[in-house]
Amino acid sequence: MTLTTIILTLLTLTPHLTTSYTPLSDASLRLIPSGNSDFDIHSGALLAPILIPRVPGTPGSEAAQHHFVNFFRTHLPAWEVEWHNFTSTTPATGDKQVPFRNLVFRRDPPGVKGGDVARLTLVAHYDSLYRPEGFIGAVDSAVPCAVLMHVARSVEGALRAKWEGTGGGDGLGEEVGVQVVLMDGEEAWVSWTDEDSLYGARALAETWSGEGQRGKDDGEDGVGVFSNRLESISLFVLLDLLGSGNPTVPSYFAKTHWAYEHMATAEKRLRELGLLETKEAKPFLPDLQKKSYQFTMGYVLDDHVPFLQRGVDVLHIIPTPFPPVWHTMDDDGLHLDIPTIRDWAKIVTAFVAEWLELDGLLPPLASDEKVGREHSEKDEL
Numbered sequence: 001m002t003l004t005t006i007i008l009t010l011l012t013l014t015p016h017l018t019t020s021y022t023p024l025s026d027a028s029l030r031l032i033p034s035g036n037s038d039f040d041i042h043s044g045a046l047l048a049p050i051l052i053p054r055v056p057g058t059p060g061s062e063a064a065q066h067h068f069v070n071f072f073r074t075h076l077p078a079w080e081v082e083w084h085n086f087t088s089t090t091p092a093t094g095d096k097q098v099p100f101r102n103l104v105f106r107r108d109p110p111g112v113k114g115g116d117v118a119r120l121t122l123v124a125h126y127d128s129l130y131r132p133e134g135f136i137g138a139v140d141s142a143v144p145c146a147v148l149m150h151v152a153r154s155v156e157g158a159l160r161a162k163w164e165g166t167g168g169g170d171g172l173g174e175e176v177g178v179q180v181v182l183m184d185g186e187e188a189w190v191s192w193t194d195e196d197s198l199y200g201a202r203a204l205a206e207t208w209s210g211e212g213q214r215g216k217d218d219g220e221d222g223v224g225v226f227s228n229r230l231e232s233i234s235l236f237v238l239l240d241l242l243g244s245g246n247p248t249v250p251s252y253f254a255k256t257h258w259a260y261e262h263m264a265t266a267e268k269r270l271r272e273l274g275l276l277e278t279k280e281a282k283p284f285l286p287d288l289q290k291k292s293y294q295f296t297m298g299y300v301l302d303d304h305v306p307f308l309q310r311g312v313d314v315l316h317i318i319p320t321p322f323p324p325v326w327h328t329m330d331d332d333g334l335h336l337d338i339p340t341i342r343d344w345a346k347i348v349t350a351f352v353a354e355w356l357e358l359d360g361l362l363p364p365l366a367s368d369e370k371v372g373r374e375h376s377e378k379d380e381l
Helices: 059-075 138-163 199-210 254-272 338-355 367-380
Strands: 002-005 080-086 096-107 115-124 175-183 233-239 314-317
Touching: 059 080, 059 096, 059 138, 080 199, 096 199, 115 138, 115 199, 115 338, 138 175, 138 233, 138 338, 175 199, 175 338, 233 254, 233 338, 254 314, 254 338
Parallel strands: 115 175, 115 233, 233 314
Antiparallel strands: 080 096, 096 175
16 A cells, blocks of 8 residues: 555545444443454464465465465355456566465355345455565554454354344345455555556456356346446455554545444444453544545545445545554564454454344353453453
């Protein structure tokens, strides 16, 4: 990503209308896990395997891909795994075709045609910079990937409980699903340009804009509510540069400020209930009361751009200013703030659980989560 901003040709100020959005009860908020030791930089099951260089087409990139796929196939077998593979040249590699691989993990209501599912789309990029050699990219963007893995695992039990015995959807047309998209090739190989950046996002947006919704069980015509995969994205939530302490994430788009408000409200309630570890921190999402006239006509360049340009609604969760470690060799595990990471895991999970209407369906906390909370409460006293 880059600090450069671009001017919007049109900024729609009309709030997005949702059919329903039910806040979680306090009891459900208390059941949201933090990830606990899964974010340990040395042994954490989610984060530690990603804290390696992940340049596209290298063994590190393949190791990260296998980590993601093995996690979903082992722990979340109901999620469909999809590879989006392509090649491209880069300014750093000349005529050589570099392999890029986007990964999509999708959970739709059972028994519902793909063209009838509006999917909350949770996104992060997993590649790391080509130079300097050995660059890890912990906040950029291993942590967001690990957070999204945590979110998917945290809501799966509730989704299963919601859909068991119902056949999935209600048969009234558009249904609600969720997908995690891990993008390859976000970083520039030499310097940021329209051609040398966002390789995976540009290719996937182009593919999805022309790809029909017919699934293997949908019949020949595949007619549904949405004519292509791009149209089925109800909200594109992009996480980037998360993991440093004291983040400040503004609300970037007036059109999706309603969604920002929901996530900021979830953070506020979690703080008021004493469920976040960063108790003395200022809000991560401070723009809860932002007015329409306070929005500027620009945004940070990132993986959402090719989707935004095609009319997709975007919620961009990226700090401004960027963390001090951004694009330096200090962007490694040792410079992460683990309590901040676990709090992001809770905040994003709460937002997703509310979107998917999972109140009252979240399973009890695992024993290690209960122990961690008890220690936190003692420390507070």
